[in-house]
Amino acid sequence: xxxxxxxxxxxxxxxxxxxxxxxxxxxxxxxxxxxxxxxxxxxxxxxxxxxxxxxxxxxxxxxxxxxxxxxxxxxxxxxxxxxxxxxxxxxxxxxxxxxxxxxxxxxxxxxxxxxxxxxxxxxxxxxxxxxxxxxxxxxxxxxxxxxxxxxxxxxxxxxxxxxxxxxxxxxxxxxxxxxxxxxxxxxxxxxxxxxxxxxxxxxxxxxxxxxxxxxxxxxxxxxxxxxxxxxxxxxxxxxxxxxxxxxxxxxxxxxxxxxxxxxxxxxxxxxxxxxxxxxxxxxxxxxxxxxxxxxxxxxxxxxx
Numbered sequence: 001x002x003x004x005x006x007x008x009x010x011x012x013x014x015x016x017x018x019x020x021x022x023x024x025x026x027x028x029x030x031x032x033x034x035x036x037x038x039x040x041x042x043x044x045x046x047x048x049x050x051x052x053x054x055x056x057x058x059x060x061x062x063x064x065x066x067x068x069x070x071x072x073x074x075x076x077x078x079x080x081x082x083x084x085x086x087x088x089x090x091x092x093x094x095x096x097x098x099x100x101x102x103x104x105x106x107x108x109x110x111x112x113x114x115x116x117x118x119x120x121x122x123x124x125x126x127x128x129x130x131x132x133x134x135x136x137x138x139x140x141x142x143x144x145x146x147x148x149x150x151x152x153x154x155x156x157x158x159x160x161x162x163x164x165x166x167x168x169x170x171x172x173x174x175x176x177x178x179x180x181x182x183x184x185x186x187x188x189x190x191x192x193x194x195x196x197x198x199x200x201x202x203x204x205x206x207x208x209x210x211x212x213x214x215x216x217x218x219x220x221x222x223x224x225x226x227x228x229x230x231x232x233x234x235x236x237x238x239x240x241x242x243x244x245x246x247x248x249x250x251x252x253x254x255x256x257x258x259x260x261x262x263x264x265x266x267x268x269x270x271x272x273x274x275x276x277x278x279x280x281x282x283x284x285x286x287x288x289x290x291x292x293x294x295x296x297x298x299x300x301x302x303x304x
Contacts, residue, residue: 123188125196135199138277145270146192149217152224152263153180159238159256166250168235175236183220191217195278207282211275218271225264239264 112124131139153176160168160176191213198206223231227239235242238260247254 123193127196131196131199135281138274138281139196139199141270141277142192142195142274145267145274146187148263148267148270149187149221150180150184152221152260152267153183155260155263156180156224156236156238159253159260160236162256163235163246163253166253168253172233172236175233179236187217202285207278210278211282214271214275218268218275221264221268221271225261225268227261237264 114121114124116123116125127136127139157176157180160172164170164173191210194206194213195210198210224237225239227234227237227242238257240261243254243257243261246257
């Protein structure tokens with residue numbers, strides 16, 4: 001049998017995965033019946049074609065615009081007008097408050113917030129920040145005498161209660177309660193607060209009012225220390241006379257009254273020192289002449 005060259009233009013399927021036959025074809029040899037070998041031209045193989053499908057389109061368009069609902073121009077203008085109205089109202093209130101504060105300052109009125117005692121504020125008290133330095137020591141001692149009077153009246157209730165239990169009767173106890181109810185707030189209103197305001201504002205009239213009321217306070221303390229059986233029922237005050245009388249009948253009650261007598265004596269001495277110091281300042285600062293002028297002016301105005 002003869003051998004012939006293969007047709008370079010003939011189409012031939014080439015399978016690179018077909019084992020040994022694939023190797024022969026890849027090397028350019030072809031086996032036909034009868035053992036004849038034909039060489040093929042490698043350059044005659046057609047180019048491989050791609051069978052991949054195209055990519056699908058993107059599900060989200062990045063260039064698309066997002067519709068965000070915005071307020072209309074009418075709503076924006078309405079809100080602007082509302083804000084302007086609120087701002088105008090706040091300015092008006094600030095101006096009104098400033099006007100009231102200026103009027104109060106011109107009138108000399110001081111707003112006093114209650115800050116004493118700290119656990120239950122009932123009065124305004126701030127000596128360190130409101131009283132001049134040269135009057136602070138006097139004011140502190142005057143404050144001590146006000147607290148001392150309250151202590152004296154409380155102890156008076158205790159001693160009279162013991163005397164009542166020992167058979168002295170309930171009337172003296174009721175009188176001791178009345179002394180405390182009227183004396184504790186009354187002393188603050190009548191003489192301590194006037195002295196505090198006089199020292200703060202340096203007012204001659206307030207100093208004059210303090211002197212008048214504080215003299216009554218001293219007279220009461222001296223009277224309570226003696227406690228004669230006149231005006232007040234004698235055993236309703238822990239003075240020296242009822243203490244001596246009760247000591248003979250009941251020693252314990254007499255001791256309670258003697259302690260009250262010591263409290264009233266100490267209160268009287270401190271009060272006398274305070275009024276002396278205030279009077280020395282009052283005379284030395286020229287307030288006495290100012291008080292006379294104001295009193296004369298007040299009398300003239302009343303007469304007119």
